[in-house]
Amino acid sequence: MAGGKGRLIIVCGLPGSGKTPLALELAAEPGAVRYSPDDWMDALGINLWDEDKRDGIEQLQWQAAQQVLALGGTAIIEWGTWARSERDRLRLGARALGAAAELIHLEAPLEVLLERTRKRGRENPPITLDMLEKSSRSFEVPNAEELALYDPPAKVRSS
Ligand SMILES: Nc1ncnc2c1ncn2[C@@H]1O[C@H](COP(=O)(O)OP(=O)(O)O)[C@@H](O)[C@H]1O
Ligand SMILES: [Mg+2]
Numbered sequence: 001m002a003g004g005k006g007r008l009i010i011v012c013g014l015p016g017s018g019k020t021p022l023a024l025e026l027a028a029e030p031g032a033v034r035y036s037p038d039d040w041m042d043a044l045g046i047n048l049w050d051e052d053k054r055d056g057i058e059q060l061q062w063q064a065a066q067q068v069l070a071l072g073g074t075a076i077i078e079w080g081t082w083a084r085s086e087r088d089r090l091r092l093g094a095r096a097l098g099a100a101a102e103l104i105h106l107e108a109p110l111e112v113l114l115e116r117t118r119k120r121g122r123e124n125p126p127i128t129l130d131m132l133e134k135s136s137r138s139f140e141v142p143n144a145e146e147l148a149l150y151d152p153p154a155k156v157r158s159s
Helices: 019-026 037-043 051-070 084-096 110-120 129-138
Strands: 007-012 032-035 074-080 100-105
Touching (some): 007 051, 007 084, 019 032, 019 074, 037 051, 051 074, 051 084, 074 084, 084 100, 110 129
Parallel strands (some): 007 100, 032 074
16 A cells, blocks of 8 residues: 555544445445554453543544554544644645545434444444433534635546
């Protein structure tokens, strides 16, 4: 994967918004690597609510992702990235490596997110509607000004 121009793809959204299926689809491209904290936490037997461990894993994933970008690969970050400042940091980091940066925001009604996360059953204790309501209030939805800072998608997606 050396030689090409790297590409960062940030997939942001609340739990259950569909980040993982989309990231899996994007990661099927040659030279693409997907970074999911939930998968690493599950593999290590860490509770998904452990925010300190999640932060540590995200830092490790970002170090690895930057190496992928420097090599000209595609790094797909599916952390949730609720905060604009967090997305800014990733975008600027990618650009500093000469990589393109793409932002995808996924959303669905809170009742749908609740139903999906219940069915998925990965969180213990499960996510509640009250938590989702609080999360949606803290989530900084990308506005037109922010989206304009990113590159257009490299390829048409099925979803
Ligand atoms: N657009 C969708 N339509 C139907 N089910 C979906 C959709 N997006 C996600 N799901 C399902 O909902 C569950 C939770 O979504 P997930 O993709 O794990 O959310 P996220 O990765 O954003 O937290 C998964 O089991 C997934 O298969
Ligand atoms: Mg996921």
